[in-house]
Amino acid sequence: MLLADIAGQEHAVAALLRAVASGRLAHACLFDGPESVGKRSAALGLALALCCTERPGQGCGTCDACRRIESGRHPDVLAFAPATTQYLVEQAREIVAMAATRPHEAPARVLILDSADCLNPSSANCLLKTLEEPFPGNHLVLVTSAPDRLLPTIRSRTQRVRFVALSAAALMRIAAARGASPAQAETAAVLAGGQVGRLLQALESEAESSLWTIVSNLRQAAAAKGMGAIFDAAAEFSDKESRQDLPEALALLARLYRDALVSAAGAGELALLRDRGSELATLAGQARKDYDLRTLRSALREVVQAGSALASNVNPVTALEKMLMDLRTLEAGLT
Ligand SMILES: [Zn+2]
Structure with missing residues (x-):
């Protein structure tokens, strides 16, 4: 090269x-x-x-x-x-x-x-x-x-x-040059953590849609009426195999909240997951209308903490339950 x-x-x-x-x-x-x-x-x-x-x-x-x-x-x-x-x-x-x-x-x-x-x-x-x-x-x-x-x-x-470490923009350019769609490129750029090797791994992996399914399921559980949904969603990850993709899904979820936070703060150009525009707009809109940015920030912190807990061998089900209960404040509008 x-x-x-x-x-x-x-x-x-x-x-x-x-x-x-x-x-x-x-x-x-x-x-x-x-x-x-x-x-x-x-x-x-x-x-x-x-x-x-x-x-x-x-x-x-x-x-x-x-x-x-x-x-x-x-x-x-x-x-x-x-x-x-x-x-x-x-x-x-x-x-x-x-x-x-x-x-x-x-x-x-x-x-x-x-x-x-x-x-x-x-x-x-x-x-x-x-x-x-x-x-x-x-x-x-x-x-x-x-x-x-x-x-x-x-x-x-x-x-x-x-x-x-490579910027998100540089990672996106590399992904685009390899024929990735904007949505794939964005997801891979989040998972790359600044490294080309991890970007290429993410592009080759076929887990993208299942990762977003996990993200969507977790958000739905947090938005559900009863607390039962939270315990059910967390229990899905009780065995080792089922939680293989969880760290990456949490990285995407964290980035989604981070992007919603910058959008709500009026710096939407800093958002990376543009393809998730409607989700970002909803979250950012919620933050502006019903809550303050602090709620979004605490949601982001909870997701990051759950990710760190997984990395340090804390019981993943407990970590997820705690995270989902906190996200409930944002997603379901409950206090
Ligand atoms: Zn030459």
Whole structure:
């Protein structure tokens, strides 16, 4: 993937393209940021920009060099991963030896170290001199989502390039580019939590409609006249299999209330679940007409708390009962 095609990392991409164009790219870069936000793709994109013969400085994605880089067959672009839970000293020595020579054929060589936080003190120390001054044309890219675990001596010898959790808008663009409908894209963007990997998982999963069915059932139970509906709805999730999708359904429910809250507060443009427009309008309208925003906020808090309770092994039925009783205030208009 070309650097320019990496979604949601405008700052990092612009800094890298500038550095390549000016010939001032650091010998050693540290790509850090959350899991699954494009760091590894950017490391390859950087290699394309440095080694492409057709569009030097940017990469074309179609020339022989670009194609070999993308398929992992270019002799000057190599990726390393820890051999065990850590990088072995032998691996570090191999990297040092390679970075001490001229690139085979491209104008640059790019050595990518995935999970660079798995460099132990011995392998890290072995790399120090190389990070400072590799043979001209060699670039090391250390990739990590846990930069604090790197030795300070490594951090100080690398140029930090920060990657961020992807915004909902960037996630939606990625989903749309893969042919997702707006409704699918919105749901997947909520479930992605800023990560491309989770977005793709959500798009591939066929659980979307069953998740919204859970959301709808929970809301109906909270809106029912008698309290019995609440106990029945919660009891549906008493066994392990039936509550498999519950955390994701609660994430959607929380986002629905959050979107209703911003809509009721007059910032509807911040809502993500636009496809759920009528539900949002109803909730937001209720909040405006009958209650204050505080009610909507407390509903949101209850859903988030129920989600955390599930994650920490609290009895899910109890957690749901508590949540539904609180939501009843909003959904059924009872106090
Ligand atoms: Zn190319």
